[in-house]
Amino acid sequence: MTRLIYKDRPVELSPGETVLEALERAGVDAPSSCRAGNCQTCLHRAIEGAPPPESQSGLTAAQKALGFFLPCVCRPTEPLTIVPPDDAGARLEATVRAIEPLSHDVVRLRIETTPFPYRPGQFIELIADEDLRRHYSLASHPEEDPFLEMHIRLHPNGRMSRRLMVDMKPGHRLHVAGPRGTCFYEGVDPEQPLALIGAGTGLAPLYGVLRDALRQGHRGEIRLYHGARDSKGLYLTEELQTLAQTRDNVRYIAAALDPNAPFGGDIAALALAEEKPRLTQTAYFLCGGENLVRRLKRDLFMAGASMKAIRSDVFSPA
Template structure:
């Protein structure tokens, strides 16, 4: 049977065993969130040997050449020596610059990284609090903000959000991998209708995309819909109102979750040129996507990012 080596430990595993399972079963703590190759929290580096990678396209060529793999997508087929991602060694330090509550359950976290990061609106970044990691979408805009901003849904307990509740300004958080994500703004869309459909903290990255669209002088109409648990959870209202006042073609709609089914029934696509970006809870993302497809929106004109439900 193949031997798996980590630091000074080594043990036999059955062929084709999932690498993430093999590590966590013996107490080697490798964080994960989605087990689908999306969140990139379970990065490990292969020092010797090669696993069967079921999703090689999830990482860049440079990352592959450096030995990085996503443990959740790898099967052990031969002797393998790996190093787990070490946030102290491999992560970028960032200082907590701001903490405030945008709603009863949404915590805004602002970080100042030790070195500048190149990113675009809509991307994800893995945050480490000690040995706890969680991917979060960026809500900030690199051209306008001097900090990295994240909106954390703290409605339910979770290792990272529990740690985040204890953060203080000046504390240090480690930054893991920056990844693309599905959301973006393309300057070629400038004349087209732009729909931004968010649920919960899915508003965060879409707020960044919205600001990027306005920064690039988007000329088509913009429609933003925010679905929340209740009225108290509709956050960023003053910021969005200010943007709509400066952009007459920008319309904002607020829905509570029980209102969503009726809203979807009357929802239609005005133009087949519409670009739709959907972000938030998987159920809401799926509901919006299905309705838009039924209404005639071409599939390649919808970008969707469903937030992971594991905390």
């Protein structure tokens, strides 16, 4: 009998039985619909063990890399420990190591915690208090950095912003949970062109993806587009310009809103114009506000890009 663990609870799995059938028999509230592996309503994630390939049919490369599978068609051949798809993982204590300005309204927060696996470009939940928690994308790399790095926009009336500006200092204790998200490099063809497009602090996950792609030896051209409302909102500019000068396959395109600039400095319009000659070959990573990401997805798809080639991280206001 194959061993199945749901969260920290053993679940009996009879020979030939699907994971969904075992969960239902054990009284677990496991949503489902088609029960044929098509609708993905029953999606779960394996955190230990490998789901059989047929239970991951139709999922993206990023979902497969994270262990997502379809319980309704999963008949495991080895022990599995599984969790619901939105399970953020255990809370971990963390310590603030640095808070540094990146621009007039963006700070870089670096925190140290017990090592846990994540992929550059994913996001975590930052927990300052029980009633003050926010999601932030990771710009750090687990194999290069001893800390977790986030780029956080400071809002004049934001509760987390006030906490960062007033209360948090190096040594301050808080908690994190996660990681989540599928906006990361894994599963990309190393010869494929990459277009990383974002605005504001959408640069954070793109910076993580860029670093990961280079570390893994990506050989295709990488084009990083970063937009802002004005030139003060562009940050890491010198570092990214230097990187583009020293790497033959990296281009850095920055734009701030300006009626005298090409396309008025609209990063979405600029990126679309630049990408049109190679839409069908490129893998896209889109990060930033909901309006920007939704617009880019629509325009890239209508121009000929495949939705399967588009990964995104949408920033929603608290």
